[in-house]
Amino acid sequence: MPFDGIVLNAVIRELKEILVGGRIEKIYQPDKNEIVLIIRQYKEEKKLLISAHPQNCRLHITENPKENPSSPPMFCMLLRKNLVGGRIREINQKDLERLVEIVIENEDEFGRTIVRALLVEIMGKHSNITLVDESTKIIIDSIKRIPSEINRVRQILPGVKYVFPPLGERMNLLAYEDQIVPTILDLFSRTSESIKVMRWITEKFMGISSVASKEILCKSGVDAEKSVIELSMEERQRIAETLELLSLNIKNARYSPKIYFGAESSEPVEFWVFPLQHLNSLKEVSAKSVNEMVDRFYSQNENYEKLVNNKKALAAQVEKHLKKLRQNLAFQRQKLNDAKDAEKYKIFGELLSAYLYKVSPGMKEIGLPNFYDEGKLVVIPLDEKLSPAQNAQNYFEKYKKLRTAREKIETQIEKILSEIKYLESELYNIEAAESLEDIAEIQTALSNEGYIKGSEKKSKDETFRSHPIKYISSAGFTILVGKNNRQNDMLTRKAKPDDIWVHVKDVPGSHVIIQTGGRQIDEETLLEACTLAAYYSKARNSSNVAVDYTLKKHVRKPPGSKPGFVIYDHYKTVYVTPNSSIIEKLEKPNPTS
Numbered sequence: 001m002p003f004d005g006i007v008l009n010a011v012i013r014e015l016k017e018i019l020v021g022g023r024i025e026k027i028y029q030p031d032k033n034e035i036v037l038i039i040r041q042y043k044e045e046k047k048l049l050i051s052a053h054p055q056n057c058r059l060h061i062t063e064n065p066k067e068n069p070s071s072p073p074m075f076c077m078l079l080r081k082n083l084v085g086g087r088i089r090e091i092n093q094k095d096l097e098r099l100v101e102i103v104i105e106n107e108d109e110f111g112r113t114i115v116r117a118l119l120v121e122i123m124g125k126h127s128n129i130t131l132v133d134e135s136t137k138i139i140i141d142s143i144k145r146i147p148s149e150i151n152r153v154r155q156i157l158p159g160v161k162y163v164f165p166p167l168g169e170r171m172n173l174l175a176y177e178d179q180i181v182p183t184i185l186d187l188f189s190r191t192s193e194s195i196k197v198m199r200w201i202t203e204k205f206m207g208i209s210s211v212a213s214k215e216i217l218c219k220s221g222v223d224a225e226k227s228v229i230e231l232s233m234e235e236r237q238r239i240a241e242t243l244e245l246l247s248l249n250i251k252n253a254r255y256s257p258k259i260y261f262g263a264e265s266s267e268p269v270e271f272w273v274f275p276l277q278h279l280n281s282l283k284e285v286s287a288k289s290v291n292e293m294v295d296r297f298y299s300q301n302e303n304y305e306k307l308v309n310n311k312k313a314l315a316a317q318v319e320k321h322l323k324k325l326r327q328n329l330a331f332q333r334q335k336l337n338d339a340k341d342a343e344k345y346k347i348f349g350e351l352l353s354a355y356l357y358k359v360s361p362g363m364k365e366i367g368l369p370n371f372y373d374e375g376k377l378v379v380i381p382l383d384e385k386l387s388p389a390q391n392a393q394n395y396f397e398k399y400k401k402l403r404t405a406r407e408k409i410e411t412q413i414e415k416i417l418s419e420i421k422y423l424e425s426e427l428y429n430i431e432a433a434e435s436l437e438d439i440a441e442i443q444t445a446l447s448n449e450g451y452i453k454g455s456e457k458k459s460k461d462e463t464f465r466s467h468p469i470k471y472i473s474s475a476g477f478t479i480l481v482g483k484n485n486r487q488n489d490m491l492t493r494k495a496k497p498d499d500i501w502v503h504v505k506d507v508p509g510s511h512v513i514i515q516t517g518g519r520q521i522d523e524e525t526l527l528e529a530c531t532l533a534a535y536y537s538k539a540r541n542s543s544n545v546a547v548d549y550t551l552k553k554h555v556r557k558p559p560g561s562k563p564g565f566v567i568y569d570h571y572k573t574v575y576v577t578p579n580s581s582i583i584e585k586l587e588k589p590n591p592t593s
Helices: 003-017 074-083 180-189 199-206 208-219 231-249 290-355 388-432 436-448 484-496 523-535 580-585
Strands: 023-031 032-043 043-051 057-061 087-093 098-107 113-121 128-133 139-142 256-261 268-272 285-288 365-370 376-381 468-474 478-481 500-504 514-515 543-553 573-575
Touching: 003 043, 003 057, 003 087, 003 231, 003 268, 003 290, 023 074, 023 087, 043 573, 074 113, 074 128, 074 139, 098 573, 098 580, 180 231, 199 208, 199 231, 199 256, 208 231, 208 268, 208 376, 231 388, 231 478, 256 290, 268 290, 290 365, 388 436, 388 484, 388 580, 436 484, 436 523, 478 523, 500 523, 514 523, 523 580
Parallel strands: none
Antiparallel strands: 023 032, 032 043, 043 057, 087 098, 098 113, 113 128, 128 139, 256 268, 256 285, 365 376, 468 478, 478 514, 500 514, 500 543, 543 573
């Protein structure tokens, strides 16, 4: 996530146009590392987020709402006292470093002009936000105090004079009007250490992250694994020219902000103010402005992390229930195996009844011909304390008890298997969920079924927060794909009798509905729907997947069955291989309501 000096330079260029001259109306501190300034400019309110988070440190305009604590922290109160009502006079970056000074002019309680500065250090775990008196540079306070026990050289404490962090000697690409290529080549010639060129660029030039360095080398056609001393003169020349072009693009604000997402997921991976050629295999999304790019990336990244954590926690709860159910299933199957003796006891009773005249009191066992098995001899154990008739009656009673137990066990096993099937389908839904809304719906369904604790049960006809996925087939038919069991139920319930219902065979997955509108469905649309059903199922990574399809009027939901469970008949089966390229060709309009 390269919120580097180049990105910061582009952010500040936009902030100067939007915020300079604006009045600070409110200040919030959503958590211990972040502050939000509400600034009014040209009758519009803008929210400036400043974060000193160790991993997500940054500064930009945000549209993402933040939940504030009921009582403001001390640093927030201090900022309100000094800055609310003040106007932003300047926003400056120190060279191309990730250091920002926001100068605010205000009045004290006596009407005297005071000038304060917010000094923002965007430096990973060393990030900080410090309020200073602009004229004296004396620290008023900071969001993170740094006493001498932590840093003997540079303390960040009230009353201490602010000193910029040590930056080292690095080249500022914006400090040169011309002669930049010879200067870079000279820098190359003075390097004798065996250091990889990618690292060398990040260490020798201000504002360049490792991602930016990799992009520079990609555009220069140079192997990032090479060391500096291995580079040919031609390679050095190409790198210098790429850096010169980068410098010109920054100076002239030729930005083209991009966000990059995982090829097979909604995870935001990288962003930069210029296209990243070395990430062209990922999904690329453009933003209207640099601030919008940064805000969207971090808000989507935050949502993705929440999604991953929620999925992991919910899946663990489902797995816990599944483990208990599987243990119970094994126990019930063992009991069923024990109950298989029921028929044997029935035969023992019938044989004894038929041959009572051959049984003498006090016998411990007797061999009798089995008229159910071609007269083969059966040895029957006897209780010598009981009469022959009592022994026969004893076996009939054992048979009745075991038969009743077997029926109960079989019913119990059927119920357990149904629960396992349902939870396995919900486990797939959790794995396939792409948004927090999807997970919330699954949580509600599991809560309603009594598997997890949650809010009060909601009606089946409640308004869904998220919607099934909607596709338009090559022939213009609408295809709807459920994203969880509740949506599957809704889709199947609302489908017309002549719509086509599609589902992968014997595998958890989405219900897919082709809305026919009374028209004949073409083979290509059917193939596309079956491919969607296979793709949105646990068999996504398999080949030759069996997919069933039938008219919706042949699909029924048994009374009292779990969400997403149906039975169907009059179906046909086709075999498809999930193919994302086929799906990508389908038109995907806004989600259906």
